[in-house]
Amino acid sequence: MLITYELEEKRSTAYGRILASAAQAPQPPPQEREAEALIEEVLTALHRRHGSKIDILWRDSIPQSQFAQACEMWIAYFRAIIGRRPAEAGRILRHLYDDSTDDEQDAPETTAAAADIPKTDVLPRPPQKK
Numbered sequence: 001m002l003i004t005y006e007l008e009e010k011r012s013t014a015y016g017r018i019l020a021s022a023a024q025a026p027q028p029p030p031q032e033r034e035a036e037a038l039i040e041e042v043l044t045a046l047h048r049r050h051g052s053k054i055d056i057l058w059r060d061s062i063p064q065s066q067f068a069q070a071c072e073m074w075i076a077y078f079r080a081i082i083g084r085r086p087a088e089a090g091r092i093l094r095h096l097y098d099d100s101t102d103d104e105q106d107a108p109e110t111t112a113a114a115a116d117i118p119k120t121d122v123l124p125r126p127p128q129k130k
Contacts, residue, residue, distance in 0.1 A: 027094065035095030038088055042080045050076060 030038075046054050054073055056062065062070045082089050 027090075030091040030095050032095075035091060038084075038092050039095070042077070042084070042092070046073075046076060046080055 043054065050073065053069065054077075056066065056070050056073050057077060059070075081092050084092070
């Protein structure tokens with residue numbers, strides 16, 4: 001998905017602040033189990049509020065007619081995260097953005113045009129079936 005220059009500039013500024021604050025007080029990413037439990041709480045709350053509309057977060061492709069709904073759900077997802085207590089929100093975001101365990105072999109194949117588009121690995125994990 002393409003974003004405007006202004007939005008990219010804001011994102012870059014925010015990442016800069018995050019990195020600067022992390023350098024002052026480095027913390028390891030949370031344990032996988034802890035992060036998954038926190039994310040599960042976020043997704044449960046989102047499901048209560050939005051129902052099955054949140055399923056769009058796990059789709060591999062989204063038709064243009066549903067871009068607005070996808071944006072709405074992504075915004076709701078991140079607002080739900082940052083609306084938590086700061087320590088919890090920080091643990092969730094550190095988990096989502098931690099790339100220390102990423103494996104290059106797991107990266108999906110991309111076309112030449114798609115390779116030029118920055119990619120994010122911040123997809124929420126689907127709720128676990130119990």
